[in-house]
Amino acid sequence: MVRVTVWNENLHEKKHEKVAEVYPNGIHNAIADGIRPYGFDVRTATLEQPEHGLTEEVLDATDVLIWWGHMGHNQVEDDIVERVQKRVWQGMGLIVLHSGHFSKIFKRLMGTSCDLKWREIGEKERIWVVDPAHPIAEGLGQYFELEHEEMYGEHFDIPAPDELVLVSWFEGGEVFRSGCTYHRGQGKVFYFRPGHETFPTYYNQDVLKVIANGVKWAAAGRGAKPVYGNAKPLEAVTPHQ
Numbered sequence: 001m002v003r004v005t006v007w008n009e010n011l012h013e014k015k016h017e018k019v020a021e022v023y024p025n026g027i028h029n030a031i032a033d034g035i036r037p038y039g040f041d042v043r044t045a046t047l048e049q050p051e052h053g054l055t056e057e058v059l060d061a062t063d064v065l066i067w068w069g070h071m072g073h074n075q076v077e078d079d080i081v082e083r084v085q086k087r088v089w090q091g092m093g094l095i096v097l098h099s100g101h102f103s104k105i106f107k108r109l110m111g112t113s114c115d116l117k118w119r120e121i122g123e124k125e126r127i128w129v130v131d132p133a134h135p136i137a138e139g140l141g142q143y144f145e146l147e148h149e150e151m152y153g154e155h156f157d158i159p160a161p162d163e164l165v166l167v168s169w170f171e172g173g174e175v176f177r178s179g180c181t182y183h184r185g186q187g188k189v190f191y192f193r194p195g196h197e198t199f200p201t202y203y204n205q206d207v208l209k210v211i212a213n214g215v216k217w218a219a220a221g222r223g224a225k226p227v228y229g230n231a232k233p234l235e236a237v238t239p240h241q
């Protein structure tokens, strides 16, 4: 069974009434409850817990980590970020959601500013599947729509994705690379755009399907553990020195 940890800073839910109304048990629990029916072993972790709930033990027992953060990016300790990065390099999957584009872990893994254009007027978002053969697109139609979302627009300052699975169009006219995959070390990374905290996006079944597909994709395909450093030849070789 794939072991998933859903991490959320869980700050907006406590500070803003509107967000608490939409996510009374926190964004992390909405996502966890929404993807559990897909058959994952799901736990949650939040910023205020010791080591942000991301101890060595938790990360060692995590196949895929899901990350939601916004106002608390700078409160995430650097040594925890380093620990998460190391686990990604070792093969842990990472799904970064919405405003997680500015999280320390995503910026560190991308190596760019990860900046973008935004507007918060609750406009319609139409998310197009541009790679229907990709496992993350499994079970989706040509597109799906969210009636009210925050707009994220290009240019999105990320490295060119390994694979671009989803592209968003917004009512106001902008477009955005909404579903991007990367490999970092042995780990697979998936950035997925939707999920502004004042909208009920993480109850949407298409959004949950994309996240669940992302978990399956990021957890799959483990080869042998790589071996680094000085290596003895596999065949008889006469050294020339």
Ligand code: ZN
Pocket: 098, 099, 150, 195, 196, 197
């Ligand atoms: Zn937002």
